[in-house]
Amino acid sequence: MIPAELFRFCPRCGDARPADNAAAVPYRCGGCALVYYFNPTVAAAAWVSDPAGRVLLIRRAKDPARGKLAIPGGFVDAGETADQAVRRETREEVGLELDAVQFLTSFPNLYHYREVTYPVLDLVFTARAVAPEAAFPGDGVSDIEWHHPAAVDPGEVAFPSILESLKLLQK
Ligand SMILES: [Zn+2]
Numbered sequence: 530m531i532p533a534e535l536f537r538f539c540p541r542c543g544d545a546r547p548a549d550n551a552a553a554v555p556y557r558c559g560g561c562a563l564v565y566y567f568n569p570t571v572a573a574a575a576w577v578s579d580p581a582g583r584v585l586l587i588r589r590a591k592d593p594a595r596g597k598l599a600i601p602g603g604f605v606d607a608g609e610t611a612d613q614a615v616r617r618e619t620r621e622e623v624g625l626e627l628d629a630v631q632f633l634t635s636f637p638n639l640y641h642y643r644e645v646t647y648p649v650l651d652l653v654f655t656a657r658a659v660a661p662e663a664a665f666p667g668d669g670v671s672d673i674e675w676h677h678p679a680a681v682d683p684g685e686v687a688f689p690s691i692l693e694s695l696k697l698l699q700k
Contacts, residue, residue, distance in 0.1 A: 530644055530645055530646060531552065531567075531645070531647075531648065532567050532645060532648075533552045533553070533554050533556065534551060534552045535645070536556050536565070539556075539558040539560055539561060539563055540563075540565070541558065541561055541563045542558060542560045542561040542563070543560075544558055544560030546558075554566070554567050567648075569637065569647075569648040569649055569650045570647050570649045570650070571604070571605040571611070571649070571650050571652065572602060572603060572604050572605065572614075572638070572640075572649050572650070572651045572652065573602055573603070573605055573611040573612075573614040573615040573618070573651075573652045573653075573654065574600045574602025574603075574618070574651060574652070574653055574654070574691070575600060575601055575602060575615045575619060575627065575630065575653070575654040575655065575656045576600055576633065576653070576654070576655045576656070576678075576694065576695075576698055577600070577601060577619065577625060577627065577657070577658050577661075578656070578657055578658065579657075579658055579661035579675060580661070582677060583675040583676055584600075584675070584676060584677075584678055584698065585600070585601065585623065585625075585658065585661070585664060585674075585675055586598045586600065586673070586674045586675070586681065587599050587600065587601060587622060587623060587672075587673055587674075588666075588670065588671045588672040588673070588674070589669065589670070589687055590666075590669050590670055591669050593640065593641050593642060593687075594687035594688065597685060597686065597687035598674070598682075598685045598686050598687060599686070599687040599688065599691055600653075600691060601615070601618055601619040601622045601623050602615060602618050602619075602622075603618040603621075603622075604649075605652075611632075611652045611654075612654075615627070615652075615654050615656070616630065621667055621668045622667045622668050622669060622670050623664045623665065623666070623667055623670065624663055624664060624665050624667055625659065625660070625661065625663060625664050626658075626659040626660070627656040627657065627659065628657045628658075628659050629655075629656060630654050630655075630656045631654060631655050631656070632653075632654055633653045633654055633655050633694055633697060634693070634694055635651060635652050635653065636650075636653070636693050636694065637649070637650055637690070638651045638688055638689065638690040651688070651691075653690070653691075653694040655698075661675070678695060678698040678699050679699055683695070
């Protein structure tokens with residue numbers, strides 16, 4: 530269920546949403562005229578490289594996609610830049626500081642968590658690890674692996690957006 534489908538009543542005045550507008554965007558309340566938008570959530574992730582040209586993969590410890598490979602990243606907090614978010618998430622997940630953070634590409638993604646399917650816009654960066662040997666499996670990570678981009682198995686990759694950005698690195 531996408532977030533727009535969860536709003537069966539106006540969150541301000543409690544008016545029931547007409548059945549014929551069950552997931553219309555934006556939500557428009559007939560009772561109090563509230564207009565509410567459902568925009569995608571923003572996430573930021575990075576392909577972090579070491580001096581040998583290898584990239585850092587994380588093995589996800591939690592659902593969704595538990596056991597699959599991903600790259601450091603996560604949801605951008607309100608008030609944060611994408612650059613700040615990817616540096617914070619990388620610090621939390623693998624303990625690394627980043628240098629030369631550069632935008633690579635973006636992809637729409639769907640993130641399934643419990644009963645809700647969140648539309649997400651993934652912003653993907655490339656970056657260099659300041660001290661790659663210091664990487665460790667941190668928050669939500671069961672293991673870390675360094676691979677040359679060409680050696681990453683596409684069947685192991687957690688999300689289509691990560692796979693699409695991997696193809697750019699493999700060119
Ligand atoms: Zn209302």
